Amino acid sequence: MPSALPDGEPMPEDGALPRHALTGAAGRPLGFYLHVPYCATRCGYCDFNTYTASELRGSGGAPASRDTYADTVVEEIRLARKVLGDDPRPVRTVFVGGGTPTLLPAADLGRMLAALRDEFGLAPGAEITTEANPDSVDPRYLAELRAAGYNRVSFGMQSARQHVLKILDRTHTPGRPEACVAEARAAGFEHVNLDLIYGTPGETDDDWRASLDAATGAGPDHISAYALIVEEGTRLARRIRRGEIPMTDDDVHADRYLIAEDRLTAAGFTWYEVSNWATSPAARCRHNELYWTGADWWGAGPGAHSHVGGVRWWNVKHPGGYAQALAEGRSPGAGREVLPDEDRRVERILLELRLAAGCPLSLLAPAGARAAARALADGLLEPVPYAAGRAVLTLRGRLLADAVVRDLVD
Numbered sequence: 001m002p003s004a005l006p007d008g009e010p011m012p013e014d015g016a017l018p019r020h021a022l023t024g025a026a027g028r029p030l031g032f033y034l035h036v037p038y039c040a041t042r043c044g045y046c047d048f049n050t051y052t053a054s055e056l057r058g059s060g061g062a063p064a065s066r067d068t069y070a071d072t073v074v075e076e077i078r079l080a081r082k083v084l085g086d087d088p089r090p091v092r093t094v095f096v097g098g099g100t101p102t103l104l105p106a107a108d109l110g111r112m113l114a115a116l117r118d119e120f121g122l123a124p125g126a127e128i129t130t131e132a133n134p135d136s137v138d139p140r141y142l143a144e145l146r147a148a149g150y151n152r153v154s155f156g157m158q159s160a161r162q163h164v165l166k167i168l169d170r171t172h173t174p175g176r177p178e179a180c181v182a183e184a185r186a187a188g189f190e191h192v193n194l195d196l197i198y199g200t201p202g203e204t205d206d207d208w209r210a211s212l213d214a215a216t217g218a219g220p221d222h223i224s225a226y227a228l229i230v231e232e233g234t235r236l237a238r239r240i241r242r243g244e245i246p247m248t249d250d251d252v253h254a255d256r257y258l259i260a261e262d263r264l265t266a267a268g269f270t271w272y273e274v275s276n277w278a279t280s281p282a283a284r285c286r287h288n289e290l291y292w293t294g295a296d297w298w299g300a301g302p303g304a305h306s307h308v309g310g311v312r313w314w315n316v317k318h319p320g321g322y323a324q325a326l327a328e329g330r331s332p333g334a335g336r337e338v339l340p341d342e343d344r345r346v347e348r349i350l351l352e353l354r355l356a357a358g359c360p361l362s363l364l365a366p367a368g369a370r371a372a373a374r375a376l377a378d379g380l381l382e383p384v385p386y387a388a389g390r391a392v393l394t395l396r397g398r399l400l401a402d403a404v405v406r407d408l409v410d
């Protein structure tokens with residue numbers, strides 16, 4: 001959830017969509033993202049739209065009580081039902097993210113899911129994920145979530161090393177995320193993800209290997225590994241600027257990525273997106289696949305973004321303003337844009353090129369096609385899919401994914 005909202009045209013008060021957005025909707029999957037904007041403490045690297053209790057008190061505006069948050073989201077789900085009208089699609093994926101969703105009682109997460117079930121219905125085998133901080137759950141909580149219908153859980157592990165967790169301001173102890181995987185399995189969760197971060201200042205190659213081994217050894221079926229991004233305006237960025245801690249460089253990130261690919265592959269994981277590995281196709285995150293393939297999703301919650309049929313919109317960022325809009329019967333949408341075909345083409349390249357399935361060469365404009373031929377000659381694209389009309393990154397191409405994508409969208 002980026003911290004700044006884009007400009008755009010105003011959103012109508014009732015949130016109504018242009019008629020064309022729903023044309024052909026029956027053929028597209030529909031997912032829901034539910035944002036929970038609360039954290040017990042703020043990690044120094046994080047610029048997600050999330051608030052600690054003291055940040056909420058200090059930010060003025062309308063109250064934004066955690067106690068009533070689930071009911072507010074239920075209001076937005078009801079609004080979604082009205083806006084999507086007689087769209088008959090059941091929900092294929094639900095992803096509750098944050099912030100820290102598991103700061104809310106499990107019953108609240110259950111109520112939000114029940115509202116989706118009541119208003120839209122859940123497709124058979126729907127994937128229902130929640131993110132969770134390792135120190136915010138216990139076996140009873142996980143059992144309640146499972147009983148409420150959640151079948152996938154994603155824990156923010158980040159690292160197995162105490163000194164790395166400390167730089168990241170993480171509050172859990174090493175070993176706790178691995179225990180969470182076991183507790184989630186015991187509670188009956190079929191799919192479990194661990195998020196890892198590499199390239200934290202002070203982290204060594206051996207620290208990173210230890211984190212990967214601890215993560216794979218815990219038995220999740222999915223691992224996301226992200227290079228640490230030093231976001232402007234975060235405490236981490238300020239500490240680096242003051243020279244208190246060093247910055248890591250791109251070469252270190254590249255080395256760590258190669259270590260990740262090596263260790264994860266050896267442990268039975270296969271990449272399917274540049275930052276994501278799974279033990280089987282069934283273990284991939286279907287909700288993220290829905291984002292990456294331009295399907296429809298409704299994002300509920302402050303600052304959440306939505307996309308339906310080429311119309312993208314975003315909600316007001318502050319939980320207070322968000323709750324107030326819904327209490328007054330207004331859409332919490334702050335703005336929207338109808339994506340021109342050219343933007344949709346570029347976006348498809350940006351997202352699909354990062355997938356193991358790659359993107360069709362037919363999407364590329366002439367300059368992009370010439371860049372693809374050069375990338376093939378430079379060993380950044382796989383020759384066999386290329387011959388069959390697809391641009392698929394090689395391992396070296398994945399290290400340079402951002403640069404390759406930039407060239408191909410020309």
Ligand SMILES: C[S@@+](CC[C@H](N)C(=O)[O-])C[C@H]1O[C@@H](n2cnc3c(N)ncnc32)[C@H](O)[C@@H]1O
Nearest residue numbers: 045046098099100131133156195226227228229
């Ligand atoms: C919303 S957070 C996860 C949920 C939960 N609050 C937690 O932190 O465990 C999603 C994931 O994004 C990743 N992330 C957040 N900020 C990042 C940054 N600046 N650089 C790299 N990864 C980041 C972390 O791996 C984190 O687990």
Ligand code: SF4
Nearest residue numbers: 039042043046098099
């Ligand atoms: S717990 Fe997660 S969402 Fe909250 S501040 Fe830390 S990384 Fe960000």
